[in-house]
Amino acid sequence: MLIPRPDELTRGEGEFLVAPDTPIMSDPPLRRAAEWLRSALAPSLGALPPTSGNGPAVRFRHAPDLAEEAYRLTVTPEAVVAEASSHPGAFYAAQSLVQLLPPSVHRSAPTPGPLRLPALAVTDRPRFGWRGTLIDVARHFLPKREVLRYLDLLALHKINVLHLHLTDDQGWRIEIKRYPLLTRTGGWRAGSTVGSSRHGRHEDRPHGGFYTQEDIREIVAYAAERAITVVPEIDLPGHTQAAIAAYPELGNTGGPVDVRTAWGPGEHVLNPEESTLAFFRNVFDEVLDLFDSRYVCIGGDECVTAEWRESARVQELMRERGLPDEDALQAWFVRHFDDYLTERGRRLLGWDEILNGGLAEGATVMSWRGTGGALAAARAGHDVIACPLTDVYFDYRQSDGPDEPIPVGCVIDLADAYAFEPVPEGLSPEEARHVLGGQAQLWTEPVDGPRALDYLAFPRLVAFAEAVWTSGPRDYAEFEPRLLAHLERLDALGVEYRPMAGPHPWQQRPDARGWPRSRAEMLADVLGGPEQHL
Structure with a gap:
């Protein structure tokens, strides 16, 4: 019911x-x-x-x-x-x-x-206080009207956090008045990879868009009326090529850089100059004025360190600061913005790479590379959001069938989403209290519009919502009849979900190849470093 x-x-x-x-x-x-x-x-x-x-x-x-x-x-x-x-x-x-x-x-x-x-x-009452969904508006922009529609859909399922991934190598999606080139230059790219980057297919159709500060205020207020907190993500020190394209002095080469058109993390990352830190403090000053969330995500993940190793200036700064290696430099970035956010009454949120080089005191960890990050952070007394890629990355394919559109990653079907358990095995009751909840991810490299986003999100997001709300044992056989009745609600709302029997012909993408992987391959890939895995 x-x-x-x-x-x-x-x-x-x-x-x-x-x-x-x-x-x-x-x-x-x-x-x-x-x-x-x-x-x-x-x-x-x-x-x-x-x-x-x-x-x-x-x-x-x-x-x-x-x-x-x-x-x-x-x-x-x-x-x-x-x-x-x-x-x-x-x-x-x-x-x-x-x-x-x-x-x-x-x-x-x-x-x-x-x-x-x-x-x-x-x-x-809910089992967990954090029941989140990430929507990646950086890779493919989602117009404001669609963000508001998604807030209504999240509210229907009692999901209470929308994590907006606003910046990345492939685009900058939030207006910063002090730095207008972030959206004027960084807010669009010349083209996009089609399907998995592994196959090298590209289209030269420009893509772009951004939210004005008034748009953001509207989104945050609309969400609050629906008991949803909007958490912003502004990535650093990696995933910053769009920002460097707008302001080359933020990078390590000083030369011009384009907004990245291929998927995966770019090699252009922030330099550790004080002027770069000041730039992003100014960015966050405006972000904090727009979002009332206690948590602010700085990313901290998949930082490609080749430029740091090759830059004489970066190596000099590392020696001056007593930083033994590039992991320590990345941790230095995180600690700086942890201090900045703490002084302003906020909490830093970052992906589990922020554990590398020592975790900042006030940081909360998004554990995405399996459960190792959750175990390490919780045992060290840090709060954790569980979001393992093999369980709740809903951009991944939903079956082994040949008709799945752009089949990337491992199979995460409806039953897998329903079986998601945020608290990993091996934690004591005291440690388990540091697991604030779980979050499903909708990364949008393979998603070129709202229809494709609906297909990937639903009905898996329905199953996830119950996994993070309901206490006690769960039985998929008991859930499925309620889900079938619930699909009539989604039909009435116009949600273009994936049918239980598989995709409609118009939901397929025979023109765009994916890269199917197993769970073991996905984990080995992401634990090995910031390599291309889409």
Whole structure:
């Protein structure tokens, strides 16, 4: 019935009828969730429900005893009562109410007759506080309207973090007023690799786009109304070729550099001059003014160190700073921005390469290269987000079938996504408390538009959402019938998901070759260094 499956659900007798004149009322602390529900039901009802009146009603009641994201929901033929202590819990109660209604409630047209809610009682709260999804808007830009649509889809599944990957070698996607060339030059590239870079196929169609600061403020505010935090990622010291293309003085050669058109990490990385650190402190000053997230991601991953080894100036600076090798230089970058973010009341977030050379004191680790990073960080007392590439990289292929579009990476099918376990084996209960939750990744090298993103995300993201929300044992056989019913909701929303039986003909890409790998090959590849693995 509900996705994610709640902690407790008891069915009752009868049903509650929601008509256009049914009041939706709330105690003041929960008014935002009530207003969201009124707006969500208005198209189906043909009118905006009132906020007061006599007779049967939907009421949001403040319950300070509940945790922030917990809720209680009671539906009887006489009334609907949603209880929560704050906006997130009330919003999740509202999402559950919408899921209990017919799928037609997700369409922008009136539904004949009253809407019917089955009588039941639900008590629910999430297992993890971090239930995230990364969308890589750097490789292929996602227009603002599509970001807002995705926020609605994440909210439907009670996912509470959108990690926006805003910068990389292949593009810079956020306006920085102090440095306009970051978007004017770094915000577009001359062409793109088609399929896996291994095959060398290229198209000379320019690609670009960026979000203005007003766009970002809108996205952050829209997300907050849906109990979602937007976490920005500004990569350094690697994955910075687009920035260096805009401002060559940030690099190590001083010469002109183009925004990278091939996939994979570029060889052009930041130099360690104080002027470069000041440049990125100025960038982050503007970023922090736009995002209210406690966490800010600096990347820190896949830094190709060849330029550092070959640069006499970089080697001189390393000696002056007492840095024995390039790993220590990378760690020096991370510690600098850890101090910067800590001074401003934020927490540094980085991929698990930030463990190399010693982890900065306030850093939180995104463990993507298997579970080793999670184990090391948690045992050292650092917080961890679990996002292993062989489990939750949803740009990877969904089957061994020849019809999968651009089949890169290992197979991660629906059952694999549902079986995802954020807490790796081998941690003590105390260490396991450092695992804040999990995050699914939607890298977009093989994704040239929203339709392809829908195909890769859904329904795997539905399974992932339950994996990070629901406590207790999970049974895929029990989940699948609920998923099949849930697909009717996605149909009503216009989501172009992958059918259970395989892709539609128009979802295939026979023109773009991939690079299928096994799980073992993927892990060996990424653990071996920042090599091309797409």
